[in-house]
Amino acid sequence: MEEKNLPIFEIGPCESGYQLGFLIGQRFTKQIRSRLATDLIFQNQLLPFAQTKQSQTLLKSLSDANREKFPSYWDELVGTAEGSGVAVLDLMLLNFRKEILPFVPKTAVNLDADAEDCSDVLVVSDSMAVAAHNEDANIALLGHTYLIRATLPNGPSFTAYTYAGELPSCAFGFNNHGMAFTLNSVPPSEDEIVAGGIGRNFISRALLEATNMDDALTRIRSSAASVGHSYNLIDIKARRILNVETASRNRFSVWEVQETPFFHANMYLHLQIQEVQDENSLSRQKRAALLPKQTKADFLSLLGDTDDENYPIYMKGPTLYTLCTALLDLDDQTLSIIEGNPKEQQVTHVFAMSPRIHAD
Incomplete structure (x- = not known):
């Protein structure tokens, strides 16, 4: 493949x-x-x-x-x-x-054509600080992704999982300031969408240059987005993870991830927004609540779960496909990419996320 x-x-x-x-x-x-x-x-x-x-x-x-x-x-x-x-x-x-x-005018053919789903399980406890992320997309994206490791003028650099033709990264990435992120789509209803605002791809591209958590939050808050999104912001040096849910008209809500593992699929959990009911996301949310979440292996097993035949957490088509799984370990300061079912832990890439000493 x-x-x-x-x-x-x-x-x-x-x-x-x-x-x-x-x-x-x-x-x-x-x-x-x-x-x-x-x-x-x-x-x-x-x-x-x-x-x-x-x-x-x-x-x-x-x-x-x-x-x-x-x-x-x-x-x-x-x-x-x-x-x-x-x-x-x-x-x-x-x-x-x-x-x-x-x-785009709705037809019976295209109503669900752009369904897009990712799942994250996050924790910051005394024993571990981890973000595990399934990158799910339309099966058309198979073979159309790549990793960009870019150095910008004056020294900043980033590593970003990138969809062909799109700005880095609408998926996940990290930079040499010790900041990283993963993303989850959320489906606000049509009257929650503002035409002609800032695109989500441009906001996440800006996050690749964030210098710390406050800077990342400012970059999100200062962008008048058209469509809502969910950002999992990771500060390696501060050992913090925030889930930030956003919507148009500069609405946002911040949830600090702590010792209780936090699972996020593709629905709003703490920002009160009218949204499209998504049975796929609801099913994954309910299934994740039942599964063990004590260790990194548990997290990967959860993201590899296929118990629900209609709406599995780990997806293999025919429409949605889990392209890869990213495991970001704040204590080891590594990002590992797993291709195939993550419960098998077949790591294909490991990147050091160590922030440079003079990052700020």
Whole structure:
């Protein structure tokens, strides 16, 4: 299977966002073009919608707002498109898919087409401080992911699991300031979504440069997001994990993870928001509550659970697929990536997350 050989691209120091994006696009041209050709959500929903008159105001407001808020990341997106020889519009549609799809006319075919699910189990106790994360996505993403290890001007660097054609990272990553994160989608109802705001991919790209927990929270709070999201923020030096749930109109709620293990699927747990009822997420939440959560092995076994045939925590298709599992250990200061069922603990990559001494 392609994903057993998850490519890693080490890059930098880069002089600009455009150069970073261009080199990524150049290196992963094959994966980006393949994704655009095979991603049915892109082909059947996003691209046709982008050709309609009613899409133009939305696309312009998204591009204007995000270019103004994050000019370097916008240049990165443009560079990725030009480096891979694809249209900038195509990568806009991929990066803003969560901000666009609520406004695509609904049909019986596309109602659930962009279901996207991740599961996290988190704890900070005397004996361990761990974040374990299943990266779940549409099966079309198989073979269309890679790891970016980038050094930016003036020394900052990050490692990010990246979807082909998207900004690093809509999944998980860490930097040399000792900050890391994993992400969970949440499904706010349509009247909770604000057209033309800041995209989730741009906010998580900004988190890759956060210097500490306060900085990460500020980066989230200062972005007027279109669509809600759940962020698991990890400060290695402070040995802290926060779950931050957000929604449009600058609403957010912060939950400090402590000795009671905290499981988060794809539903709001502490921010009061009208949301789409998701049976998949509810089932995973209920199942996780029943399983042991005392050790790292327990966490991995939980994330590998397939007891519920309809809505397993570990997914193998036909629509949703667990691309990999990430285990972030704050005490060992390592990020391990497991491909295959995590309960088998077949680690394929281990990265040191040790913060540099003068990070702040």
